[in-house]
Amino acid sequence: MSKSKAATPVISGENFQIPRIAFAWLLVSVVAVIIVHVSRLPIWLTAMCALCVLGRVLIWQGRMSHPGNRIKLAVVVLMVVLIIIQFGRNVLSTDATVGVLLIGITLKLLEMHRKRDVLLVIYLCYFTLVAEFIYSQSIPIAFYTVVTVVIITSALISLNQSPQAQRPWRTAKLAAIILAQSVPLMAACFLLFPRISPLWSMPLQSKNGVTGLSDSMSPGDIGELARSAEVAFRVKFSGEAPDYSELYWRALTLDDFNGHQWRRGLTLDMPQFLGSNPADTRPWFRDMEYKGRAVQYNVILEPTYENWIYTLALPQIHDERMLMGRDLQVNSIRRITQRYTYDARSTLDYRADADDEGLSQRRARRLPSDSNQRSFEFSTQLRKTVPSDEAYVQAVLNHYRTEKFYYTLSPRKLGNNPVDEFLFDTREGFCEHYASSFTFLMRAAGIPARVVTGYMGGEFNPYDSTLTVRQYDAHAWSEVWIAGKGWLRVDPTAAVAPQRISQGSNIALKQEKEFMNNEIFSLMRYRDSRLLNDLRLQLEMMDYAWNRFVLNYNQDMQFQLFNSLFGAVTRLKIVLSVLGFMLVVTLFVVLVIFRKSAQSKLPPATRYYLDFCDYLARLGFPRRIGESPLQYLERMSRQHPQWRPEIEPITRDFIHLAYKTNKPDPFLLQSFQRRVRRVRLLS
Amino acid sequence: MNMPMSPVSNLQEKVEQAVAEVGKVVLGKDQQIRLALCCLFSGGHLLMEDKPGMGKTTLSQALARTFGLQYSRIQFTSDLLPADILGVSIYDQNKASFTFHKGPIFSNLVLADEINRTTPKTQSALLEAMEEGKVSVDGNTRDLPHPFFVIATQNPVSFSGTYPFPESQLDRFLMRLNIGYPDPVAERQLLLNHDQRANLVNIKQTLSADDVSAVQAAISTVQATDTLLDYVQRLVAYTRQDDKYSFGLSPRGAQALMRCARTWALMHNRKHVLPEDVQTVLPSVVDHRLRSVADTSGRNAEAYSQRLLTEVDVI
Numbered sequence: 001m002s003k004s005k006a007a008t009p010v011i012s013g014e015n016f017q018i019p020r021i022a023f024a025w026l027l028v029s030v031v032a033v034i035i036v037h038v039s040r041l042p043i044w045l046t047a048m049c050a051l052c053v054l055g056r057v058l059i060w061q062g063r064m065s066h067p068g069n070r071i072k073l074a075v076v077v078l079m080v081v082l083i084i085i086q087f088g089r090n091v092l093s094t095d096a097t098v099g100v101l102l103i104g105i106t107l108k109l110l111e112m113h114r115k116r117d118v119l120l121v122i123y124l125c126y127f128t129l130v131a132e133f134i135y136s137q138s139i140p141i142a143f144y145t146v147v148t149v150v151i152i153t154s155a156l157i158s159l160n161q162s163p164q165a166q167r168p169w170r171t172a173k174l175a176a177i178i179l180a181q182s183v184p185l186m187a188a189c190f191l192l193f194p195r196i197s198p199l200w201s202m203p204l205q206s207k208n209g210v211t212g213l214s215d216s217m218s219p220g221d222i223g224e225l226a227r228s229a230e231v232a233f234r235v236k237f238s239g240e241a242p243d244y245s246e247l248y249w250r251a252l253t254l255d256d257f258n259g260h261q262w263r264r265g266l267t268l269d270m271p272q273f274l275g276s277n278p279a280d281t282r283p284w285f286r287d288m289e290y291k292g293r294a295v296q297y298n299v300i301l302e303p304t305y306e307n308w309i310y311t312l313a314l315p316q317i318h319d320e321r322m323l324m325g326r327d328l329q330v331n332s333i334r335r336i337t338q339r340y341t342y343d344a345r346s347t348l349d350y351r352a353d354a355d356d357e358g359l360s361q362r363r364a365r366r367l368p369s370d371s372n373q374r375s376f377e378f379s380t381q382l383r384k385t386v387p388s389d390e391a392y393v394q395a396v397l398n399h400y401r402t403e404k405f406y407y408t409l410s411p412r413k414l415g416n417n418p419v420d421e422f423l424f425d426t427r428e429g430f431c432e433h434y435a436s437s438f439t440f441l442m443r444a445a446g447i448p449a450r451v452v453t454g455y456m457g458g459e460f461n462p463y464d465s466t467l468t469v470r471q472y473d474a475h476a477w478s479e480v481w482i483a484g485k486g487w488l489r490v491d492p493t494a495a496v497a498p499q500r501i502s503q504g505s506n507i508a509l510k511q512e513k514e515f516m517n518n519e520i521f522s523l524m525r526y527r528d529s530r531l532l533n534d535l536r537l538q539l540e541m542m543d544y545a546w547n548r549f550v551l552n553y554n555q556d557m558q559f560q561l562f563n564s565l566f567g568a569v570t571r572l573k574i575v576l577s578v579l580g581f582m583l584v585v586t587l588f589v590v591l592v593i594f595r596k597s598a599q600s601k602l603p604p605a606t607r608y609y610l611d612f613c614d615y616l617a618r619l620g621f622p623r624r625i626g627e628s629p630l631q632y633l634e635r636m637s638r639q640h641p642q643w644r645p646e647i648e649p650i651t652r653d654f655i656h657l658a659y660k661t662n663k664p665d666p667f668l669l670q671s672f673q674r675r676v677r678r679v680r681l682l683s
Numbered sequence: 684m685n686m687p688m689s690p691v692s693n694l695q696e697k698v699e700q701a702v703a704e705v706g707k708v709v710l711g712k713d714q715q716i717r718l719a720l721c722c723l724f725s726g727g728h729l730l731m732e733d734k735p736g737m738g739k740t741t742l743s744q745a746l747a748r749t750f751g752l753q754y755s756r757i758q759f760t761s762d763l764l765p766a767d768i769l770g771v772s773i774y775d776q777n778k779a780s781f782t783f784h785k786g787p788i789f790s791n792l793v794l795a796d797e798i799n800r801t802t803p804k805t806q807s808a809l810l811e812a813m814e815e816g817k818v819s820v821d822g823n824t825r826d827l828p829h830p831f832f833v834i835a836t837q838n839p840v841s842f843s844g845t846y847p848f849p850e851s852q853l854d855r856f857l858m859r860l861n862i863g864y865p866d867p868v869a870e871r872q873l874l875l876n877h878d879q880r881a882n883l884v885n886i887k888q889t890l891s892a893d894d895v896s897a898v899q900a901a902i903s904t905v906q907a908t909d910t911l912l913d914y915v916q917r918l919v920a921y922t923r924q925d926d927k928y929s930f931g932l933s934p935r936g937a938q939a940l941m942r943c944a945r946t947w948a949l950m951h952n953r954k955h956v957l958p959e960d961v962q963t964v965l966p967s968v969v970d971h972r973l974r975s976v977a978d979t980s981g982r983n984a985e986a987y988s989q990r991l992l993t994e995v996d997v998i
Contacts, residue, residue: 625994658911658998659910659955660908662906
């Protein structure tokens with residue numbers, strides 16, 4: 001940068017003067033785009049954006065001049081440094097990119113000298129706005145995006161309108177009409193365009209802020225989830241749904257205990273691939289017995305950034321994307337970073353791993369021997385009083401039932417011997433306390449047992465009979481292995497708080513202060529009001545349909561659609577239909593262009609006047625062939641003198657527009673159009 | 684617009700004065716007078732065709748007077764020779780050379796009465812002079828005075844001893860006017876007065892040759908928009924396409940139409956042409972240039988243009 005250049009201020013006379021209304025639209029657009037991203041932005045970045053917008057307003061008011069080149073350079077360098085510091089290694093993540101885009105847009109505001117600068121800002125606004133869909137595709141966000149696109153388009157339109165001719169609402173209306181015209185094409189593209197899985201993956205910045213189960217369980221973990229009413233997944237049963245108390249959505253099988261925390265131990269058993277034609281079927285998988293009635297359901301899982309999925313035991317799934325472990329945990333091969341849907345079939349009665357005692361049973365007896373001594377003693381003594389393992393299970397459950405155990409979200413903190421302290425001192429806990437201590441007592445008595453975490457229950461929406469499972473439905477229970485019967489589910493929480501199992505945590509925890517603590521503004525808190533609850537359920541129904549049919553419209557659904565439309569899908573048919581679609585679109589565009597050019601042979605004033613003539617013709621007074629506007633006016637005035645005040649200005653304007661000059665004044669033309677549109681003659 | 688003193692800016696008032704003056708002798712024919720003025724302002728020649736005694740000659744004379752132009756009148760007869768119109772070279776014995784004696788055509792305004800009574804040879808001498816604005820006699824070309832108008836009259840009824848114009852020659856006349864019978868009021872007035880023609884001497888000059896030049900200079904500035912030209916082209920196309928006409932309007936005819944329409948607009952103090960202007964001048968400009976398929980003689984000129992006005996839409 002040369003010194004002389006830096007010293008000369010920007011000559012304001014040469015600046016492109018952005019029309020006032022276009023400027024207003026532009027500012028609204030920029031602010032709307034910032035707002036949608038604001039919750040994920042660092043505060044300093046938001047503040048910087050706000051400062052830039054404010055600065056632009058001051059420049060526009062003339063209270064500030066455009067910043068000089070040195071200042072601009074300094075600000076840009078500062079921003080780059082700040083962004084690198086803020087995002088560090090994640091500087092290529094979507095968050096950082098969005099931040100850079102927003103800073104870019106708002107800084108560009110400060111140096112809008114030419115029309116092309118404004119255009120650049122507008123195009124960036126479109127781009128940055130749509131980036132929101134990487135994070136969320138919910139109905140409100142989609143709605144917000146549509147509104148904002150209308151606003152940005154209005155800015156684009158009003159930038160190209162003459163400043164005198166524009167009215168903000170008409171501009172917005174025009175933008176909405178233009179966008180509405182694109183809806184059929186959008187729908188067709190949505191339905192027909194080949195669904196290719198993304199060629200790249202977006203480096204989202206980790207799973208920060210995602211609530212959900214973790215791969216381990218220690219006391220208090222699940223209680224933490226009960227603060228949140230976020231949706232974990234949604235289920236639609238085809239056919240009759242099972243009893244509420246059977247809705248154990250299992251996810252993780254935790255068989256390794258270190259005295260404090262449960263984890264999934266390493267296993268030597270290879271998981272079973274659940275896709276079609278598995279290369280080999282594991283023996284344990286082959287031996288599983290599915291008994292009783294099967295339940296068929298479809299699950300739409302919110303992104304968890306983990307691998308496991310939720311099923312009712314025992315699932316029979318055919319899905320290329322999944323593996324099932326010997327411990328019955330079903331995992332997706334890829335991490336679930338997007339909404340994930342799968343179909344499953346479960347038989348609630350089953351026999352798994354029942355026959356021979358192997359490594360997994362032996363692992364399910366292991367306990368750290370250096371802690372929780374009191375519990376060891378308790379179990380040894382209790383085991384002596386009962387004849388069998390099964391009787392021992394009942395005895396332990398009985399113990400929970402008869403002793404004063406409390407089911408609470410906010411138990412006292414536990415120390416180094418959590419099982420001891422819970423069983424004999426505090427006696428208050430949430431499901432993980434019960435599952436953990438119960439499993440411990442089983443293992444202490446030599447019975448193979450493990451902890452299973454997942455969700456229990458959910459909420460049935462009467463409007464579309466879907467089941468919504470939320471974070472507060474998170475649950476932990478136990479499985480014990482009985483020789484000959486295999487792994488059996490035992491839920492010690494049921495012994496303490498039967499309401500939790502029969503009616504869900506929603507009812508069981510209603511009185512708890514901590515429950516849904518995070519959902520202050522959510523409609524979930526107002527379930528007691530019938531009206532609001534109904535409203536909420538209906539919104540959720542819409543949300544389900546949105547998830548099911550819009551967001552989950554994938555290659556499979558597309559194939560199904562093609563199937564139902566054209567029969568069996570073949571490559572040829574796909575190619576033909578895509579080509580046909582493109583042909584139709586092209587023809588349509590060509591047709592529109594031809595029609596436009598045919599129509600535009602008539603100058604606009606003449607078109608409007610002919611509209612007016614049509615209007616009079618509908619009233620029964622058509623203009624005669626060869627009748628000039630003035631003659632028509634005179635004839636109409638003779639027949640309907642009361643119409644003259646309406647017809648005369650239109651005729652006068654038309655003569656002015658059509659016969660006085662070939663380049664009519666756009667303002668007059670517009671007012672003429674308005675006049676013609678608004679004319680109402682009473683007979 | 685940037686010439687506020689232009690003589691055409693208040694042409695309407697002058698025209699109305701002239702119409703009033705001429706109207707003193709030609710009663711109740713204001714529109715015909717205006718059309719005749721329009722023709723002369725446009726720099727064209729006027730053919731008046733009507734039955735005898737309808738006031739053709741009176742109108743011509745009155746027009747000549749109101750322009751204050753030097754005019755001569757030629758009564759065409761079957762034995763009239765070109766030299767009788769153009770002039771003749773006579774040997775001057777004193778100078779021992781031929782001297783050209785100008786004929787009556789060397790006037791600003793020539794009234795050619797009953798032009799179809801003379802032979803084609805004489806007719807064509809006149810028509811050539813109208814076309815060229817010059818006269819060639821004995822190998823010398825002489826310019827006619829400027830402005831130069833011919834107002835010709837002809838009688839459509841009498842067939843014997845007439846030489847009707849072919850279409851190509853009719854085309855030389857910018858307009859053909861039919862005067863028509865007077866309305867009852869004018870007729871009563873005519874009957875009351877003894878000799879209307881005596882008033883000819885009382886006609887004041889209200890227009891001048893300068894006005895004519897000014898109007899002709901201003902014609903090109905009159906705006907005819909696309910919308911209007913579309914209409915004119917539709918009119919022209921109709922005459923060419925419709926099989927009721929044995930031939931359509933020539934480009935010269937179309938030009939003549941626009942020229943008259945522009946003048947008509949100027950005569951109403953307008954700087955742009957309206958469809959009404961075209962419609963008003965249309966019959967006079969177009970009728971003698973068209974011929975119906977059913978009409979082989981080319982005499983029933985009426986109502987050709989009426990079809991145009993009612994079957995071609997303005998917009």
